[in-house]
Amino acid sequence: MEQAGEHRIAAPRDRVWAALNDPAVLKRCIEGCEALERTGPETLTARVRARVGPVSAVFSGDIALKDLDPPNGYTLEVSAKGGAAGFAKGQARVKLAEDGAATVLAYTAEGSVGGKLAQVGQRLIDAAARKTADDFFNAFARELEEPATPDAAAAGEPGGAATPVPVPTGDVPAAQAATRGGALVWGGLAAVLVIAALVAWWLTAR
Amino acid sequence: MNGMIGQPVRRREDIRFITGRGRYTDDLAAAGQAYAVFARSPYARARLAKVDTAAAKASPGVVAVFTGADLAAGGIAALPCGWLVKSTDGTDMKVAPRPPLAISVVNFVGEPYAVVIADSLEAARAGAEAIEADFQDLPPAANLATAMDGPQIHEGIEQNRSFHWALGNQAKTEAAFAAAAHVTRLEFANNRLIPNAIEPRACLANYDAASDEITLTTTSQNPHLERLVLSAFVGLAPEHKLRVISPDVGGGFGSKIFIYPEETAAAWAARELRRAVKWTADRSEAFLSDAHGRDHLTTAELAMDAQGTFLGLRVHTRANLGAYLSTFASSVPTYLYGTLLAGQYRTPAIWVEVDGVYTNTAPVDAYRGAGRPEATYVVERLVETAARELKLDPAEIRRRNFIHEFPYETPVALVYDIGDYEQSLARALTLADVAGFPQRRAEAEKRGMKRGLGYSCYIEACGLAPSQLAISLGAGVGLYESGEVRVNPTGSVTVFTGSHSHGQGHETTFAQVVATKFGIPIEQVEVVHGDTGRMEFGLGTYGSRSLAVGGSALVKSAEKVIEKGKKISGHMLETTPDDIDFEDGVYRARGTNRQMTFGEVALAAYVPANFPEGLEPGLSEKTFYDPKNFTYPAGSHIAEVEIDPETGVVKVVAFTAVDDFGEIINPMIVEGQVHGGVAQGIGQALLEHGVYDDTGQLITGSFMDYAMPRAGDLPSFSVETTVTPCTHNPLGAKGCGEAGAIGAPAAIINAVTDALGVKDIAMPASPERVWRALQGA
Numbered sequence: 001m002e003q004a005g006e007h008r009i010a011a012p013r014d015r016v017w018a019a020l021n022d023p024a025v026l027k028r029c030i031e032g033c034e035a036l037e038r039t040g041p042e043t044l045t046a047r048v049r050a051r052v053g054p055v056s057a058v059f060s061g062d063i064a065l066k067d068l069d070p071p072n073g074y075t076l077e078v079s080a081k082g083g084a085a086g087f088a089k090g091q092a093r094v095k096l097a098e099d100g101a102a103t104v105l106a107y108t109a110e111g112s113v114g115g116k117l118a119q120v121g122q123r124l125i126d127a128a129a130r131k132t133a134d135d136f137f138n139a140f141a142r143e144l145e146e147p148a149t150p151d152a153a154a155a156g157e158p159g160g161a162a163t164p165v166p167v168p169t170g171d172v173p174a175a176q177a178a179t180r181g182g183a184l185v186w187g188g189l190a191a192v193l194v195i196a197a198l199v200a201w202w203l204t205a206r
Numbered sequence: 207m208n209g210m211i212g213q214p215v216r217r218r219e220d221i222r223f224i225t226g227r228g229r230y231t232d233d234l235a236a237a238g239q240a241y242a243v244f245a246r247s248p249y250a251r252a253r254l255a256k257v258d259t260a261a262a263k264a265s266p267g268v269v270a271v272f273t274g275a276d277l278a279a280g281g282i283a284a285l286p287c288g289w290l291v292k293s294t295d296g297t298d299m300k301v302a303p304r305p306p307l308a309i310s311v312v313n314f315v316g317e318p319y320a321v322v323i324a325d326s327l328e329a330a331r332a333g334a335e336a337i338e339a340d341f342q343d344l345p346p347a348a349n350l351a352t353a354m355d356g357p358q359i360h361e362g363i364e365q366n367r368s369f370h371w372a373l374g375n376q377a378k379t380e381a382a383f384a385a386a387a388h389v390t391r392l393e394f395a396n397n398r399l400i401p402n403a404i405e406p407r408a409c410l411a412n413y414d415a416a417s418d419e420i421t422l423t424t425t426s427q428n429p430h431l432e433r434l435v436l437s438a439f440v441g442l443a444p445e446h447k448l449r450v451i452s453p454d455v456g457g458g459f460g461s462k463i464f465i466y467p468e469e470t471a472a473a474w475a476a477r478e479l480r481r482a483v484k485w486t487a488d489r490s491e492a493f494l495s496d497a498h499g500r501d502h503l504t505t506a507e508l509a510m511d512a513q514g515t516f517l518g519l520r521v522h523t524r525a526n527l528g529a530y531l532s533t534f535a536s537s538v539p540t541y542l543y544g545t546l547l548a549g550q551y552r553t554p555a556i557w558v559e560v561d562g563v564y565t566n567t568a569p570v571d572a573y574r575g576a577g578r579p580e581a582t583y584v585v586e587r588l589v590e591t592a593a594r595e596l597k598l599d600p601a602e603i604r605r606r607n608f609i610h611e612f613p614y615e616t617p618v619a620l621v622y623d624i625g626d627y628e629q630s631l632a633r634a635l636t637l638a639d640v641a642g643f644p645q646r647r648a649e650a651e652k653r654g655m656k657r658g659l660g661y662s663c664y665i666e667a668c669g670l671a672p673s674q675l676a677i678s679l680g681a682g683v684g685l686y687e688s689g690e691v692r693v694n695p696t697g698s699v700t701v702f703t704g705s706h707s708h709g710q711g712h713e714t715t716f717a718q719v720v721a722t723k724f725g726i727p728i729e730q731v732e733v734v735h736g737d738t739g740r741m742e743f744g745l746g747t748y749g750s751r752s753l754a755v756g757g758s759a760l761v762k763s764a765e766k767v768i769e770k771g772k773k774i775s776g777h778m779l780e781t782t783p784d785d786i787d788f789e790d791g792v793y794r795a796r797g798t799n800r801q802m803t804f805g806e807v808a809l810a811a812y813v814p815a816n817f818p819e820g821l822e823p824g825l826s827e828k829t830f831y832d833p834k835n836f837t838y839p840a841g842s843h844i845a846e847v848e849i850d851p852e853t854g855v856v857k858v859v860a861f862t863a864v865d866d867f868g869e870i871i872n873p874m875i876v877e878g879q880v881h882g883g884v885a886q887g888i889g890q891a892l893l894e895h896g897v898y899d900d901t902g903q904l905i906t907g908s909f910m911d912y913a914m915p916r917a918g919d920l921p922s923f924s925v926e927t928t929v930t931p932c933t934h935n936p937l938g939a940k941g942c943g944e945a946g947a948i949g950a951p952a953a954i955i956n957a958v959t960d961a962l963g964v965k966d967i968a969m970p971a972s973p974e975r976v977w978r979a980l981q982g983a
Contacts (some may be wrong), residue, residue, distance in 0.1 A: 083335045086248040112901055115248025115315065119490060119907030 003129055004108040007137045011144040013096050016103040017071035019144050020094070029139040034058075042068070048080075057085045071096055078111075086115025105137075209721050209728025214874035218728075219713045228454040231408040231425055236482035239410065240269050242472050243330035244485075245320040245337045246494065247312035250346035250566040250902020251359065254310055257320055258338040265322075265336045267329025270479055272471065273320045274307035282306060282474055285465055286439040287531035288682040291369050291540050291562070299369035302360035302564065304530035306440075306467035312341070313359055313529035314568050315904055316494025321471045323483055346566035348902035350503055350526045353565045359529065360564060368527055368562040369536065373544040373618050379557035382518025386509035390592040396580045397969045398501035398526065398896035399889075400912055401573050403708075405456025406487035407496065409469040411476035419443075421739075422473045423451045427458040427706050428746020431683065433738045435465045435533070442473055452736035455708035459886070460572035461496045462708065463748050464533040468495070493907045498896055499573025501526035502539065502580050508553075508588040514596045514603045518555040519547055521584055527562050528569035535571045536562060541679050542577030542667070542749075548616035549585035550627045550663050550840055551607040556617040566902040572748060574886055574947040575666070582664040586952035590661060591965060600661050600956075601635060620667060622838045623933040630864045630928050631663060634842035637924050638862035643846070656849040657859075658961025661842065662953035668941035669754035669837035669932075686832035687751070688744050689759030691720060691767050693825040695812035697805025698730045702828075704744015705756035706736050710943060711875045712752060718871050719757050719937065723764035724804055725791030742828070750839065750941030753871065754932065759831035761936040766827035771807045774825075777818040778802060778810060837932045837940035841865030843884075845953035849961045854977030856892055856958055862924040865945050868931050869938035876942045880925050883946020889915035890947070891954035895970050913970075 009016055019025045023036040023044070030036075032049040039045050044063040061080030068074045073095040080088045090111020097104045112118075113125060209215050222228045247254075259271040284303040291299045308319040320337055324330035347356030347366055354365045383389060409424035420443050426432045429450035437445040455462065468485055476483040487495070502523050509518040525539030544558040593603040605628065614622045635641075643659050650657035670676070673684035690702040701720050705712060717731040724731075734740055744756075768788050775793035776783035779800045787794045791804040802810075810817070811825035846860040863880050870876050893913040897906045906912040931938030951969060958971045962979050 083337075084245070084331075112903075114250075114901065114903050115246075116490065117248075118315075118899070118903035118905060119494065120910065123910060 002110045003126070003133065005133065006104060006106045007141065008099065008102055008104050009141050009144055010102045012101060013071050013098050013103045015144060016096055016105065019140070025140075025143055029136055029143055031135070057082050059088070082117070084116065086113060086117035088113045088117065207725070207727060209718055211718055211722040211871050213718070213872065215714055215718055215728065215872055217711045217714045217875065218717070219707070219711065223454070230405055230454050230456060231410055231423055232486045234410050234423060234453070235484070236410060236412050239482035239484045240323045240325060240479065241327045241330045242468070242475065242483050242485040243322050243324070243327070243334045244318040244468060244491070245322065245334045245339065246491070247308065247315060247317045247319060247341070249312060249341050249343045250315050250348055250898075251357070252312050252341040252343040254308055254312055254319055255340040255342050259320065261338060262322055262333040262336040265329065265333040267325040268333040269323045269325065269481070270475065271320060271322050271333065271337065272307070272475060272478070274305050274309035277307050277471060277474060278305060278309060280474060280478065281441050282470065283439065283441050285467065285470065286435065286533075287536055288435070288533050289537035290680040290682070291371055291536040292680070293369045294372045295370075299536055299562065300363045301368070301531055302363060306470045314566050315902055316491070316568060317529065318467050318471070318495070321475060323475055323479060346902040347564070348566045348898050348900055350501060350524060350563060350565055353563050354524075354561070359566060363564065366564040368531065368564060370559065370561050371540045371544070372557070372559045374556040374558055375617060376557045378555040379518045379520055382555040383507070383509045383520065386517050387512040388510045388592070388596060389507055390510070390588055390595055391505070391507045392587055392591060392966060393505045394587070394966060395968060396500045396502040396504065396583055397890060397894070398570070399499040399573055399894050400493055400896045400906070401459045401461035401496050401499060402492065402912075402914060403457030403459055403461060406489060406492040407462065407466065407468065408486040409472050410482060410484045411469075411473040412482045413477040413480055415480055417447075419447045419449060420473050420477055421449045421451065422469060423453060424469050425455045425458075425462050426450060426452045426746070427455070427462045427708055427748055428744070429706065429736055429738050430704060430744045431463075431746055432465055432469075434683070436470060436473070440465070440470055442470065443477070449737070449739045451739070452706055452708075455706070458708045459574040460499065460576055460748060463746065464497050464571055466495070489909070490907060493912070494568060494904060497532045497535070497569045497571035497573075498528065498567070499570065499576075500580060500890070501570050504584060506584045506588055508592055510592060510596070514592065514598050514606055516551055516553040516607045519553050519557075519585075519588070521547060521558040523558070523560045525560055525562050526565055526567065526570050528565060528567050530569050532569035532571035535569060537680070538572050538577045539580070542572070543581050545618045545620050546578050546581035546665065546667060547585060547618055548620070549582070549589075550604070550609060550625070550665050551585070551589075552609050553607070554617065558618070567898050568904070574883065575944045576749065578664075578666045578944065579887070579890070579948045579951060582662065582948050583952045586662040586664065587955060587966075590952070590956040601631060601640070604631060604661070604663055621835060622665070623835055624930045625665070625838060625840050625866060626928065626930050627663060627840060627842075630840065630866055631842040633926060633928060634844050634862050634864040637864060637926060638844040638846065638860060640844065646846075650848055654851065656851055656961040658847050658849070658957040658959070660845045660847070660953045660956025660958070660960055662949045662956065663840070663842045664945070664949040664952070665838055665840040666750070666944060666948050667836040668750035668839055668944070669833050669935070670749035670751045671833065672835060673832050683745065684832065685745055685751070685755070686830050687756040687759045688742060688828060688830050689756060689763050690741060690826065690828035691760060691763040693767055693808045693811070695809055697726070697808040699724065699726070699732070701731060701733045701760060702741035703733065703735045703756050703760065704741055704746065705752040706744070706747045707752075708747065710747065710752060710879070711872070715753060715871045715875060716757060716760060719760055720764055723761065723768070725789065726804055750943040750945075753937065753939045754837045754935055754941050755831060755833050757871070757937050757939060758833070758935040759829045762829035762831055763827045766829065767825055770811070770821070770825060770827070771804070773818055773821055774807050774810055775802045778816055834934040837868065837935070839865060839867050839940040839942065839945055841945060841949060843949035843953040845950070845957040847954065847957040847961055849958070849976060851980050854973035854975070854980065856971055856973070856976055858888055858892070858919070858921050858954065860924065861888070861921055861950070861953070863946065863949065864926045864928060865942065866928045866930055866940070867942040867945070868929060868940035870927060870929070871937070871939065873927070876927065877925050879942045880946045881923055883944060883948070884923055884950045885915050885920055886947040887950025888920060888954055890969060891951040892970050892972070893919065
């Protein structure tokens, strides 16, 4: 499973970086995320429930942050276990680049899955991972572009690229957030979870 | 009379199969039965640091959770491999212990490490979900090509090599190559196959506290062998306290010969819990945990003189054994493979070396053909390629090298008793209308299609096996068969065989054999099999052995019954047994009009009012038949294919099989066996491929990714037989169950390479591979 993508987010880089490292924001953007906690300066743990119809699969994952370079990017290593559904592990490199008042988030990710996920989910992984990553970024963009930008809201064009976005003067959030969780891997992980749930459904429905 | 030997009697067992009245293991239920679900490793190789079963045990409906440590503490030993192979340096093969449930390490995806027993299947599944296992994953050696240089899987087994085995005469072979005018060389893989019987493995284990007996009802091809191994080697229970029943079984193809972890654990748990335990594999489990087949990497060379006379054959094979040695894993790429490399030819010098290699994949063992399809593929791909290189007709190069004189001792340890390879080939050439092929090819070309023709003249060693020879070669058991013929007082007959039918139709053919011997209607004969509680011993069904060995045992027993009947009737007809003739179910005093029917003699045997002195009452005889040699079915298969160059799709437009199975009891059943075997052979050649990725994940683990042959993939087969009767068994029969799967792959690939004009293409010749070959051509 390999993926790469780019998303343009109508918010300045420092804010994107901060949000990308804010467990509360991420938790809201990852469907089914039940817990996201810091366990150390550069480690986190999370639990995500993926649900398809009446079936759900719970994955618990450990995340390690590497190559921290705020606000330019980082590398995430994730290892997630889903019980009988199998496991997923992988890493993602995330880069943030300024593009006027907006930010371009580029990522490359690679991962592997094992157990049932690999046995019956192999074909579904790539497409599902991409869709879930897209869903995540759409939610993430809404999160950044809507509530916390009163000036932009006043301008009346919350999602527009041309929206003037106030740039926070200090980078306090970035400095703190550097030790928190990350987005892309969660997108990828969520994808895996959806597949896990599909697999679980497939296994029990027969 | 209907039902005699040679007649196409309809399979009597099919009535219950096709009307839903078959009794398969999963159809059976015991009072209060619990359900087992296994927790399986998602990793190809990992240290199993901890298995926390607390949450699983607390899960609603869960009765018990057992780990590998629990089974070991309960006295359950590792599952053994039943065939000892020695390396060229004289050392024994290296065996990695295989506990039924993993204890401290897991070595393939799907390896079970715990079992959850619960009141319902759902509760057992939920319990298995709740097991928390701490795996510390390790780098696997998942790929056969690199496994000998990869991470060492088992302690003390360097290069992951279990054995380096060889057969033949190396010096003579090297000399043959040195003198050769031409050498044909090929390197190829024999693709890994996943068996996929319609019925997955299943078991129902019951424990009777009153008798302290475990009854294990399971999908076994050889219930007595299962009992023997579980008792003598695994330590489950003494043999007399363990009964193994194989009821109706929906296909085996070899995969149900072996002694597996799940049935072992379920039987042990049933006694531990004093409660019946049911387990039925789902299809995903079957993909992961049934022993797979084939999986060789081979370099093969054929040395010839300028006229295409074979001088020598040199073969090196790396055989994938999987993570552990399954029950007969070591025999398949050695004694069932190397011994067949002479094929139908007089090749005077042969040298074969085989490395048996462990990998972090499911165990590999016998699958329909078991070693012989791999051997045939080597020989027949080489011969066809040699013909093309020497610009010889592929039939002609074969004729020049056929064995004509029998018995024939090959350079690889077998003695062929009889055969007529010319005859089969000649008939196949006619039946396949090979003469008309150039015209058909030209016509296909006009339509933009590429047409090809391929031959495969296979031989197999069946009728496993002469016990003394097999044991001297490493077998842990004799390979005779038992058969009891019990004539009931009213003259009907109940036949007990140690063979087992799981699709072969024994209930019909064995009844035909006995009915013919006695001259009674087939309806009077019942065949009982698959229960260690009902027949005394048996070695089961595999290696196309049932009729040649099990059927011969029945013939011997029937002859003993007839002899006793002569004594009884001789006395009652006031003559001597020597003056009694038995024919068509009637005992006649020679030279008189006095006679007794088969039924009258049976009644007299059980109501001995007027009985010879010193003769025991009753009319029941049994035999252990030990074959004197293997049987050697052989034949010629010709495949014709058409390839669409736009898509790379290969269509098998015709398939001709002319086989010599010796004497035939039921031609309809034989034809059916050939059809099934050829379908599986075409499956291997064009569709099926079991693939692990480099991390050891099985990525062809469902029918989404593992392509089985379907009716639409197959032509209407053209099937005939020729007959040279086996010289050493009383039926003259050789066996027919595996021939199709043995002969077909080489015929298909020879046809595909002919159509494409390439030297080789890998199996399965999928549209993608064919298309790529065309782009490269």
